[in-house]
Amino acid sequence: KAGVTQTPRYLIKTRGQQVTLSCSPISGHRSVSWYQQTPGQGLQFLFEYFSETQRNKGNFPGRFSGRQFSNSRSEMNVSTLELGDSALYLCASSLTGKPNSPLHFGNGTRLTVT
Amino acid sequence: AQKVTQAQTEISVVEKEDVTLDCVYETRDTTYYLFWYKQPPSGELVFLIRRNSFDEQNEISGRYSWNFQKSTSSFNFTITASQVVDSAVYFCALSEANTGTASKLTFGTGTRLQVTL
Numbered sequence: 001k002a003g004v005t006q007t008p009r010y011l012i013k014t015r016g017q018q019v020t021l022s023c024s025p026i027s028g029h030r031s032v033s034w035y036q037q038t039p040g041q042g043l044q045f046l047f048e049y050f051s052e053t054q055r056n057k058g059n060f061p062g063r064f065s066g067r068q069f070s071n072s073r074s075e076m077n078v079s080t081l082e083l084g085d086s087a088l089y090l091c092a093s094s095l096t097g098k099p100n101s102p103l104h105f106g107n108g109t110r111l112t113v114t
Numbered sequence: 115a116q117k118v119t120q121a122q123t124e125i126s127v128v129e130k131e132d133v134t135l136d137c138v139y140e141t142r143d144t145t146y147y148l149f150w151y152k153q154p155p156s157g158e159l160v161f162l163i164r165r166n167s168f169d170e171q172n173e174i175s176g177r178y179s180w181n182f183q184k185s186t187s188s189f190n191f192t193i194t195a196s197q198v199v200d201s202a203v204y205f206c207a208l209s210e211a212n213t214g215t216a217s218k219l220t221f222g223t224g225t226r227l228q229v230t231l
Contacts, residue, residue, distance in 0.1 A: 100147045102161040
């Protein structure tokens, strides 16, 4: 079974631009979550989608948005990029989306904002 | 509010040594789940184990073992006879049942384990 796939692996953008990251969950997993990982803040929850609906959202500004398609694939968008958005963005999928269900992570997209 | 503390920022050991990674958690929920993840240099977080709050049995999987103690709110991870391939950052995480979702994991800050020859 294929794991969680994230594209692209690396991205370099300029301040003010926008970016879209993509995530394909494990087949059959309906819950997709996004996390931001930085050396200073660690792993922080961005949002979760379940059956095409945003079910939970972390404490991030509205510049961060996402969506989920009917095939469970998800995209995350960051508009008006700031230097502080440089991070590793990790996507995770979960079979049931319940608290006892482990998250399965992708390799991440490393975003550098210059 | 929930919190996970991994006091050890970095640990260096020589191959074949045993090493224990500490994890202390805080939660008000009576039903919760604890996880350990491994993050190798490739970046992907790899799920290692899940423990339910109502199951304090220790677990062993090959060279890995986990000690869960509710009395001290700890969920420690021991690697026996460490190998270079164990070098990674290890994260302890907490999920509370009352959140209703798997996604609101609270992660510790991670412990970087370096195993040298």
